[in-house]
Amino acid sequence: MLFGANDQSVAAEEAFTNRQAQWQAVVTALTDHLHRVAGPTFDVEDFAGPRHNVLVAHGVGGIGKSTLSRKIEASLTHPEGRPAQWAEPAWPIEKLLPVRIDLARSTGIDFERLMLSIRLAVASLGRPMPAFDLALRRHWERNHPGEPLEDYLRRGGLFSRFSNAVNLPSQLQSSLADVAQVLAMPGTIGGAVGQLTTALVGALRERRQTVRALAGCARLADILEAEADLETLSFAAHLLAWDLHQLPADQRVTPVVLFDSFEEVGTRTHRDFERLLQRIVWLMPNVFFVITGRDRLQWAEEGLAGQLDWTGPTAWPGLAGHVPGARAHHGPAVRQILVGDFSPQDCDDHLARRLATGGQPLIGLDLRAAITARSHGLPLYLDLAVMRFLEIRRTGRTPQPDDFGDFPALISRTLSDLTSDERHVLRSVSLLDAFSVSLATQVAGLTHDAAALRLTDRPFIREDQSGLWPFHLHQVVRSAIRNAEDHTDDRWSEQDWHRAATRALTALGQEWAHGPRRDRAVLIGVLRQGLRLARDFNLDELGWLADAAFSYIGDSVWEPLDPPAHGHQGTELSTPADALVETLSALARRQREHRARTVQRLTAVIDSGLLPAELQEMPLYYRAKALRDIGRDEDSRRGYQQVADHGGRLAAAARRGLAQAARLAGDFPTALAAAQQLGWEGRHQRVLGDLYWVQGEVERAAEAYLAGRLEAEQHAKAGEAAHTQAMRAVAVAFTDPRQADDELDLAQRLLANLDLRATTINAAIASLIRDAGNPTLDDRVRTLRTELDAAGLTSMTPTLDVAVAFHQAVQGDHEALAATIARLREQTSNGMYAYYTDIAHFMADLPLPNDHTPPRWLDSATATRARWRALVTARRDLLRTSR
Template sequence: MLFGSNDRSVAAEEAFTNRQAQWQAVVAALADHLQRVASPSFDVEDLASARHNILVGHGVGGIGKSTLSRKIEASLAHRQDRPAQWDAPSWPTERILPVRIDLARSTGTDFEHVVLSIRLAIAALGRPMPAFDLALRRHWERNHPGEPLEEYLRRGGMLSRFSNAVNLPQQMQSALADVAQALTLPGTVGGAVGQLTTALVGALRERRQTVRALAGCTRLADILEAEPDLETLSFATHLLAWDLAQLPADQQITPVILFDTFEDVGDRTNRDLERLLQRIVWLMPNAMFVITGRNRLQWAEDGLQGQLDWTGPTAWPGLAGHVPGSRGRSGPTARQILIGDFSPEDCDDHLARRLTRSGQPLIDENLRRAIAARSHGLPLYLDLAVMRFLEIRRSGRAPQLADFGGFPALISRTVSDLTTDERHVLRSVSLLDAFSVPLATQVAGLAHDAAALRLTERPFIRDEPAGLWPFHLHQVVRSAIRHAEDHTDDRWSPQDWQRAAMRALTALGHEWSHGPRRDRAMLIGCLRQGLRLARDFSLELDWLTEAAFSYVGDSVWEPLAPPAQDHEADAALNTPAEALVETLSALARRQREHRAHTVTRLTTIIDCNLLPAELHEMALYYRAKAYRDIGHSQDSRRGYQQVADGAGRLAPAARRGLAQAARLAGDFPTAHTAAQTLGWEGRHQRVLGDLWWLQGEPERAAVAYLAGRTEAEQHANSGEAAHNQALRALAVAFFDPHQADDEIDLAHQLLANLDLRATTINAAIAALIRDAGNPALDDRIHTLRTELDLAGLASMTPTLELAAAFHQAVLADHDALAATLSRLREQTRNGDYAYYADIAHFMAGLPLEAPSPAQWIDGADPTRQRWRSLVTARRAHLGTLR
């Protein structure tokens, strides 16, 4: 950062952000470790007991694992270096000896380097570690003949890192001298390490008193006799643990060994170095190990038997508990923690402190907020954004939000340690919002699940076990792979992306039509992902046509529209997929916007003529419904007739619309005759129910609505069931307020997970009718009038006014009724619902001087008597309550 600008007033600093939860996990794990080691039952030579001396932090590349590792080391070494947000540990830090070892390939660290680093850190105690030092000296002379250890340490730079490194050769020499003296060997020991170890092994085997100080180390002789190679050196760390355990109580220390960049140790098929490192962890149970890397450790999995020395949940209980779709166990004994994303507040703090001038953030607040949102909490993205900020600033212009999109470095950092197949799967699933292992394999076009299974274990894969598909990519990683310029050797061409999109669309169609779960949730999940793929890659609609009809058939209307593309939302439609996305979006959004907007949107789709015939009819049919809702009856009838004449799959629904149009006009006999031919597809029972209550026969209507609800439930159509139940509640409310309570409650239960605005308002009107005759209904009526106006549901307003008229007739409030009749006449000037004014007169027992042209099924007089009886029955009911 400092070399990114000539402006010396710009200050760049490392911005470490909180990570308090991870520090608390370290503190808890170390406290537990200290308690175990201090127990009288603890035995450093016990090689059978489970190991609890490990904590693993894993996370996506660039999440801040190495920074966290460095901060932990500094905090354990020096109390004053602990970040202010981190609580102070309860143990004295002088009894803790941290050593951090970066295992990154770029550092050139090998196993010898690891072992030497641990021993050099312990050299700070100023004491030889006799058992281990003997084994180390023997290993060194055999594997580095003629090369003094001091020279090696000096050349490798280790002397500068470990302040007491210069003392290690002397400490080793002291250990050798002490053993030589105990064995009364003549001469100098420097050139006689082989002779010395032979003599020592003999003395140990013979249990001589002269070597009683080392005789307690039961495995020393075996290690000194073994071939001094790397395998033996790894086992020799057991001797170092034993040496530490022999220290006097007042000199006891606990090494905390931090292995960073553990993903560079090897891969899932080459675990040679990992096996050596695991031995250190197992054979040094009195040391605490904090491992950070991209991937969770698999040591607790039984399937690794033979590849590593100690495996399974019995050996590593704190590492156990991970299953596909889970991030591992939680709780005090869990020792694998996911190092997650920054919070929005932490992102802003990071950006504010990364670059400053005169103590003030160089990046302004609005730009910081926008960058933080695009980063989805990934620290690497924040640092790349800071570098781009400086780069743009050098060019002489002010950085803008548009400058901060995808970063190619995110791709290279993400895929660097993946196999070829894993990278292929990764790019494939970046096309999906969520996926399962089988779905990922199909989209990648692979024959086996292995690569997808391995990929799900990576930290940039998030999991939601309760989700329809359990896995999804970290959003910023997904965005980078999909949109940033890819410079990797195996990057995909546009044709590769197109083929992958086609595979993905086909796989989603198979999930919906042949998968183990064929319910509404699966339909919606497949449609949401499939519509976006078809739109973004201009694919054929294929199974999306059938899925679209399944979607509209249930009348639930969950939001479906995928995120908008880069072009404006009102840009011209160019492909059938774009037209279908817009169609289904318009149908879902009509539950939350004025129906006039629905008419406009559907007209645009119809005029572009991109949809195949049956989907074109879908747009025509729902535009006809929207026309009816806003009171354009003639336009509505023409649309219904056009669809009915087409004899497609929506023809029964269109014939129902025509029957309903006859009902709105007051031609009840025609509507009744048409209902007999509609069947389930035309919702005949609902049409009959709509007819019967208008004739003053709500009991008969309630029976029809119940039959309609039962049919809908048999066809698993929750939307239609809710429609019928809300209307049944409305009918029952006229003649039995007590029963209406239960019917309204059931309607709300059926509507709980549905987005059906008109049906919800019907349930509210039912509640008004139930409460007719009780005071204080005016406010509720006014609220519903406003809601209907906002929704553009003009066709429902007369029903609300009729409910008000029933209430006013029960109260004999003729002034209020006169106002309601005036509103009804105004609302029904086009001829639809004109008979509602007739019914209001029937209810109040008023003479009707200018009746509508309505054709009552059994005549006007019987209808008048029935409506008047409902009013008088309500008055009697209210009288009994008083």
Template sequence: MAGRDLRALFSTNDRGLRAVEAFTNRQVQWELVAAALAEHLRQVTGPGFDVEDLECPRRNVMVFHGVGGIGKTTLSRKLEAALAGAGQRPAQWGEPAWSAERIYPVRIDLARSAGTSFEDVILTIRAVLAELGRPLPAFDIALRRYWEIQHPGESLEEYLRRGGLGARFGKAMPQQMQSALADIAQALLLPGTVGTAVGAVIGSLTGALRERRQTVRALAGCARLADLLEAEADLEALSFYPHLLAWELARLPANQRVMPVILLDTFEDVGDRTHRDLERLLQRLVWLMPNCFFVITGRSRLQWADPALHGQLDYTGPNAWPGLAAPAAVPAARAACPSHGHGRQILVGDFSPEDCDDHLARRLTRDGEPLISQAIRQVISDRSHGLPLYLDLSVMRFLEIRRTGRTPQPADFDHDFPALIARTLSDLTADERHVLRSVALLDAFDLDLATAAAGLTHQAPALRLIERPFVRENAFGLWPYHLHGLIRSTVRNADDQTDDRWTARDWQQAAQRTLTALGEQFRTRTGPSRTLLIGCLRQGLALARDFRLDLDWLADAAWAYVSDSVWEPLAPPARHDAEDGMVTAADALVELLATLARRQHEHRSLTASRLAAVARTQLLPADLHEMTLYYLAKAQRDLGDSAASRHGMQLVANGTGRLAPAARRGLAHLARLAGDFPTAHATAQTLGWQGRQHRVEGDICWPHGDMDRAAAAYATARDQAEQHNIAGERATSQTQRAFVLAFTDPETADDELHLADQLLTGLDLRATTLTTKIAAVIRDAGALSSLEPVRLLRTEISDAGLTAAEAALELALCFHHAVQDDHAKINAAICRLRTLTRGGDYTYYADIAHYMAALPLPEPSATRWLTSEGAVRSAWRGLVQARQEYLRTGG
């Protein structure tokens, strides 16, 4: 369903180009209107309906609201056309449940540019009803009186012609009004010359109504007609005349009865929260015509159901307007009938990507084929966030580029349009515009954050702003409000040509205020709120990076982030104008924390490379530089580069920073990896809780085959982590406990693995998760039906670049083959182990594999055990024999 797009047509000399106003399907909105209108028709034709009942709730209005440029006016026009007849209705919209002959649609544009007055609204509605071909005497006589008093000497017919209504609806209305006046004069037996004088007719008619004369019995049924005729004929009285129009419609013969559907568009231009004069008149119109149906389109929800407006408007509160107070109907839900229990205020949603592409493909064509290529359509659709206005502006940009003689390319449409800012800001107050620009710096916000970011001392502007349709709400979010994606991008990035546009300094100051406000929320959080920490970090890092701000509270937040070892994704979106490399401390901190989170999903060599790049910049303060060195050393250890890891750990351990205990633990690990257990054990005794002493002791005990002591140490480490509320450490210690118990007691190990899985829920610990899978292999050793899962696990570990996990998996396989007494396979596994450990770390794993299978060592071991080598051999062989016995006896 499309008309000629004249702007596009006059933007090119290409006569072969076909430019149309493509109307992308709004089927859901049509279904809501159709269902509501069908319900309204049933209500007004029911036996209990009384058009003169001024107290019953009104259900005769539906509101479509949404951000500027979303397509509300287009929807209003298409609804008018569709209601006028089947020939104007898209086939996919479906058949309505009523006869088109009964519906009289009329659309009235309330935009300031249209200059529509309340008089024009009343005259337009009456002009539409002229198609009935008969006078509506109660209304017509009152309107004629009003007109002659308020417009002396001005012909109504000439006024209608000048305003365009005469051409649109013909001359029938003035003729019908004159006919009504003549009929009443005749009924009252007035002289012909007097019959042309409205005042004389009105006076006689009012007297006749008061005396209930038989000659005016038809009009006497309108109980309030005499009162309206006696009232001063001013604008206030005119606003009550719709009651007479509704009464006349209600008394039409059944075979002539019609349903006017009045579409009031651009309702946001009616007024504001302070000046509601026109809104009051229009609300009175809707209330006094309960047998008509109104479809209102505008940027904001109607507030008529708000009791706080009592006194500003005549009819307010949820009892008066139940449909406006009920929860909004959700377009995507394709609700059936939004009747008594459903909301009648519907947010007009963005186009889907498919609708965007369809719209662009049909806007400009040549020989039936889309002129805009699919690649360009894709870029425009992605940038538009589904906003139709952006699509239209992009079409005009496409034609503008073609006029230069150049073929448009996809890169030409990675573009913001300043026109969107003007449309968005047009009906906002100065304070609201200030808040809007401030919150454009944020992914999400609440009232406090918006107010602080704007530097205001009162929340009222922010409170008004969040009611705008371009502010979306997620009631379950940490901060419930966020700007429409395209509006936010445009406000931040487009060339703002408005009178109160911000300078670069204004943006810088707003960013600093916003960062400070986020810091206040971070510092005043109650308890270890991980969600608030991550939210503050994500938004704060982006601000500090984009505006080159000092780190301030972000340093403390970074330490809080790493302390739990949870590793949620943190990297903010890339800057639109990102420079190569890291320039500020904020750049380096973003890269550091993003790398620490990404390391759970990429090869450790990439992690090491990125951390080394951060360290080389020397941009971070000393404590955060040590954090970089520590995690770089951990990545190097995972890659088997023990020399580099030991150097980094020693640098951090020599200092007095927060990670010195962790670095000493790292040195203990490195000693253990090298097979120097006495050094590892001695170092462990100095670690305490901060250095995770008990977990390190467990790591030392289990290679000696002392699984009971190892399990007890891991349990203590887990419990300590629970006491300190360190989720990552708790899950890691529990996983290690399950790992060692898998060698001794498969049934207990199964329970411990289940607990480990629970503790890992919501955490992003790749190495620890892989350990649970290795533990499952050990638990099932001797009874594995297939080694295919092991092969898949080996690939997964290799992709992660975790040498320790690769060696641990091969050790688990050695245990399985030893239990099965399969010497050929255990020898193959030992060969793989020796290949993995040829760098010097974990060489004792090959020794343990020999001990499991009761095989002699090919050469003396270089491992320095805490006990005798014989004791270690005996312990591991005993574990194999115990598992064999377990399998023979069925557990």
């Protein structure tokens, strides 16, 4: 950088990322801490001064932060545990007391276990910690009555982790016995902790000479008097710091607490756990803390005041070095270091400091943001971007964001020390979002796993064991291999890429059909990658993608599938893959788009004629559903009939659509006869439930919906189970509001991870029916009406108005009911759902208009009227008795 420009005013600053430098940072910070604590001015009860007892190492996931944390713990525990390249510290290790605490959720850590871990580590000193032990024992008695601490430690595995854990209960008992003795209380204190602390607080308040040993702890009485909850336990960390400071000088040690996986203590909007941990760090100034996590600590930012107890650069001067907008601190006070890749904030900070002139960043804010976004935190990319910036600047042109894309140098640097097979595997897996060793080997077309195994050890391969496939290529490296101009000797031709894409598509199909898992997560994973490959490389043979597409729609869950394009130009459909991508995208997007837009998109697919015959029925069927939703019932019926006549995979679903069309037209006997022929594939129980509830036979409908949900669960169809459960809630809500609470709760749980807009609205309608008679429903009705309009779910509006009519009939609001009936007559003027008008009249026991054409009820209009009227009067009686 120094020789990259003639301008001598341009200053360059270098950043480090190697582990040796990070160990040196630990050594420097810990040495500074030891000097401070040993100094004559150090006061363990100073609650106002700045804190210098924390060091933070942060970086992206999988970069080795946990390994670094473990290595630091080992190096502070045993000299032989220190890596050979790490320098030996000047201070004696025996004066340190390291304890590492993994905050990952998988460890089951909570704040109580965290505090116990620190105390158990201190137990190795073989001495009671009287002030803290009193508070701990009081906390334990209040929050774990009847549970011995020894049993908890043994059951929680803490005894096995801490070799001196067995000494803690006896040390606690010793502390209690000593206090009881000085207070002249009889016997060994066991269950009388409350009595003991009360007596001790009184003695402390009266400043009796007998308790002078504890009287020096100014906050002890206040903590013992406070509610024994987690907040108080966090403040009790000060008591442990005080106890440690009372040890004789020749027995005093410095605890080093290593908090790992700090990103898992919460989010940057929910800081409750973080606040407790920060309190420990602040209240234990004689303890040194090493925190490793994905993000830098924000404690030095004043904007967090109120969320945390102590904030700002004055409180945490060592943490302010990388705070945006703050003046960087230099020298040993800097206590935040990076491990590997940079976070976005640090990318910007790096670019701002990398080149400067006159003390100001040479690279502007907008350009820094563009480079940061494209770097994905890779330090190498940032350095290459700075070099390109200088190169463009030398030409006299101002660098622009478009100048910073993929760097060919990333390819050569990434491939430089790989074997030929490893280079081949690397290019192959760049086609995939994620991969396993076996999948990488198949995509590469190799017969052995060795090259893929070696590749997974490379630093640009990230590992996430919670994913479908554990490995993925660093995004910047992947983008460079796919997009940048490759000048290496073994670069691939277009045919090489096409052959690799064909192998990848085949391998993904094998993964779905014969892999270790065959669940919906795998289906979505292979579909997203397979669709993109087929589209971007114009693979005409869809193969397994057709079967996978039918499996995708079979559960009605509708996860987003539209894959990002790689060099895909325009929106015109030109290949079968284009048409299939557009079809599945339209089906998923209809949960968030107006149904008229869904009709438009599916019509374009149908008209293109690109889909093979076996897939053509898919856009035909779902266009028929969308046409029904927007009120074009005759067009919808014709579409269903076309699919049913074709006799393909969706024929049973189309016959269900025709049965439902008969129901919508009020031809209930025909709908019933059709429903009885549908079977599970045609969702017969759901059709029966839809038919029974409009007859006023809501109990019978609820039974049918329950049977439908159980069938759906038996066939592992989460979407169908959620839908039938929501409709069961609708049926039950008419008769039993209390049971409806349970049914709605189950519906919400089934919907939790699904994107089913219409089903979610059905559940909301059920909640309205449950609350019928409550005068505060108007706002909820307006909100639902707006949502239906926005979604284009016109067909559901009459159902909402039936719920409103039930509410108004229960209230006896004849004027409002008349308006609702008028609205229903207008909505159903085409003959579809016309029976909803009958139902509204039945609810209020009103005569039907003379010009009204009744539907074909399953038994008789008189019986149906009586059932609906009985539901209204039963609800009135229920409301009257509950007042």
